[in-house]
Amino acid sequence: MDAADAMAYLFSPQGRVDPYPAYERLRAHGPVVEIAPGLYVATGYAAIDEVLRDPRYEVTHEELTQHPVAGWAESPAVASLTGSMLRANPPDHGRMRQLVAGAFTPRRVAAMRDVVTAQATALVAEMARRGRDGATLDVMDEFAYPLPIGVICALLGVPEADREAFRGWTVDFAAVLEPEISDAELAVADRGAVALRDYFRDLVEARRRAPADDLTTALVQAHDAEAGRLTGDELLANLVILLAAGFETTTNLLGNGLVVLLRHPRHAAALRDDPALAGEYVEELLRIDSPVQVTSRKATVPVTPGGVPVPAGGRVLLLLGAGNRDPERFAEPSRFDPTRPHNQPLSFGGGPHYCLGAALARLEAQVAFPLLLRELPGLALAGEPRHRTRLTLRGYATLPVTVDADQHHRVVVPVPAGERGTPTGAGSGTP
Template sequence: MDAAEAMTLLMSPQGRIDPYPTYERLRAHGPVVQAMPGLYVVTGYPEVDELLRDPRLGVLDDERRDEVWPNWRASPAVSSIARSMLRTNPPDHSRMRRLASGAFSPRRVAGMRDVVHAQAVELLDAMVARASDGEPVDVLADFAYPLPVGVICALLGVPAADRPMFRRWAGDLTGVLEPEITAEELAVADAGATELRDYFVELVVDRRRAPADDLTTALVQVHDADGDRLTGAELLANLMVLLVAGFETTTNLLGNGLVVLLGHPEAAAALRADPDLAPAYVEELLRFDSPVQLTTRISTAPVRCGGVDLPAGSAALLLLGAANRDPRRFADPQRFDPTRDQAHPLSFGAGPHYCLGAGLARLEAQLAFPLLLRRLPELALAGTPRHRTRLTLRGYQSLPVTLGTPAVVDRGTPAGAPPSTP
């Protein structure tokens, strides 16, 4: 199978649901391969890491977007993403990122440990109560979604009563992050983006009228004091992206990781017995089944990587999920092994666009997995879970489980070591 055929397979529903065999077909052509004119696919760990950090590569800017998608400004979903730090290059990216970075500093994240633990315990108690009749429950809907959405909404100052609606809006909006999208899928994404943007328009008005100690108020005040530091469009776009990125990937990390752990009962038992292992487990779960599988960069100058020349203007599809299973970097990469020494997965990216909330996502997962396993020693899948047909953001549609008989555990203090931030 040549690289072009492998790419066609990767974009198919079958390829999206289980991309790992196709990654190996692409890897067989080398760590960097030209799949079609102007498009280079990168599967190697050092090559992906190098290109993420190379200043000659950036995200798609307005000029290039006009060439490949002339009507993108008419799309609420595309235009919202385009005005956020997620899809801008320096100096605009650096300017916007600095404004939000304080809320995600290592010190601030460490200070949220007890709050995250308390929220996780409360959600777990409620899930146990709902399953008292022995019927399956959806651990995504009851735990893996409300935990991270509650944390990011608290940072942004979003009222708790409004949180249930965000999962659908975010799921619709993030369709535009896929490598390919149909007109029907774009229409769904636009509807989700419009509803989410309208919500934040109202929240901004509320914060102007009644400022609070939250990130939304801080960004509104920056915009109102100096529109050159943060425009109105950038304010709304970044609030939307901070919310969506704050829970979408973490929900998938918790769901994907739980399925892996339940499929490896000896490893799950070791973590249940020793929660201090959680940081290493989370790194390996991120490596083994990354919630973010790919990102794209555009070269602004000629680049040579992995023995291949990328001309200026080339698009590089950086397959993070493939890089995390590069046998040159990880011994026996298809095996889940939480005893690996310093996994350092690329799931959160690298370089200027390294995930702003990586430390917070790690903290949530490091607390959640030991808590689930210790409180629910008989936790089991209720049937075969179904993946969403998404490639960029990899996760499950739902995750039915049976809880069994809950154990009595000391839930007064967070278990495990302090959060690891490689």
């Protein structure tokens, strides 16, 4: 299969649900390959890491698809994306990021552990109550969505009563992050963006009238205190992105990671018995099935990532999920092994755009997984989880489980072929 055909398969519904076979087909052509004039794809860990950190690249506002989408330039979703720090380049990127970074310092994140633990404990207790008679529960509904939403909304100062609506709006809006999007998908993303911007416009006005100890108030005050620090459009765009990035990625980490653990019960048992292992477990869960699979950069001058000449203006699609399974970087990369040494997944990016909320996402996962395994010892898959047909933000639409160990209607979901093998280290084994 040539590189263009492999990319076509990757963007198909089947490829989006399971991108890893397409990654290997692309990898066969080298760590970086040109798939269309001026458009390149990177699958190699070293090449992706190089591009992420090299100041000769910038984030791009352009579509990566070869098929232009009607209304792209006028899209509210695109405006929310390009007006935020996520798609800003120097000097605007540093100016906006500095205003937000104070909320995500190591000290502030560490101080949130008690808040995260309290929210996670309450959610797990409710799961135990609802599932005590053998009822099938959806982890995405019961835990993986509510925990990150609760945490990021607490940071932003969103009232608890308003949080439920955010799930649908943000899932719709996140379609704009896909490397290829249809007219219909962009229309859905626009509806989500409009709803989010309208909500935050009202919240901004509320915080002007009554300031609070939250990130929204801090950004409003930065906007109002000094002209040029943050425009009105940037204020709204960054609130939208902070919400979307603040829970979508962590939701996917929790869902993807739990499935891996439930398919590797000996590893799950080791983590249940020793929560101190959570740090290395979370790194391997990030690597084996990254919640963020794709990002992109544009070269500002001629460059040679992975030894491949890319002209100025060339766009490079960085397949983070492929880099995380690069055999040149990780031995037996398709095998789940939380004892893997020197494990540094690309899942949160790198360089100036390294995810601001990475430490908070890690904290939530490090709290959540041992808690779920300890408090729900009968936790088991109750059917085949169903992925969303999204490539950039990889996660499950549904994740059915039971929590009552005495129930006998549970099904055994096999480990995918790419994740089989004999893991090493304490508590190793396969299902």
